[in-house]
Amino acid sequence: MKRLMMLTMLLLLTPVTGFAETVVEGAWVRLPPPVADTAAAYMTIRNHGDKDIEITGIKTAAATNPEFHAMEMHDGMMHMMKMEHVIVPAHGGISFNPGGNHLMLIGLTGELKTGQHIMMTLETSEGESIMVHAEIKDMRGNTSHDKHDMKMDDNMQGHDMHGMHH
Numbered sequence: 001m002k003r004l005m006m007l008t009m010l011l012l013l014t015p016v017t018g019f020a021e022t023v024v025e026g027a028w029v030r031l032p033p034p035v036a037d038t039a040a041a042y043m044t045i046r047n048h049g050d051k052d053i054e055i056t057g058i059k060t061a062a063a064t065n066p067e068f069h070a071m072e073m074h075d076g077m078m079h080m081m082k083m084e085h086v087i088v089p090a091h092g093g094i095s096f097n098p099g100g101n102h103l104m105l106i107g108l109t110g111e112l113k114t115g116q117h118i119m120m121t122l123e124t125s126e127g128e129s130i131m132v133h134a135e136i137k138d139m140r141g142n143t144s145h146d147k148h149d150m151k152m153d154d155n156m157q158g159h160d161m162h163g164m165h166h
């Protein structure tokens with residue numbers, strides 16, 4: 001009996017790294033302007049496994065229609081394209097950063113407040129669910145570089161970006 005308990009404790013103490021092959025780091029949501037019904041979210045997804053991982057969907061109570069968006073240049077203009085799926089390469093990662101690819105939370109279901117967190121679930125083609133905790137951050141009043149990004153995000157609300165100057 002004692003031996004069984006020891007074994008159980010050992011199992012409980014064993015890190016579950018075997019399951020955590022996909023790890024999400026630094027997830028955050030940019031506080032949108034008060035009238036906006038979309039918000040951009042950023043994160044890095046790492047795949048420590050031996051197989052590519054395909055993310056096929058996002059679910060969150062915070063928005064009715066969350067999407068992955070890619071930024072692509074066409075004829076000298078930046079456009080946002082919905083990514084139907086996201087491939088996280090084996091032993092690699094993919095980053096969503098301000099000014100680049102991002103998650104777009106379309107159809108916000110409530111007001112986002114600085115410092116609060118939202119939960120998102122990334123779904124993989126293997127049926128795995130990856131939970132993401134994302135802090136809501138107000139980037140206004142940061143460095144001039146961030147102000148530039150903020151302006152870009154404002155433009156993105158219309159989903160049609162023109163004239164990105166660098």
Ligand SMILES: [Cu+2]
Binds near residue numbers: 069080156
């Ligand atoms: Cu977008």
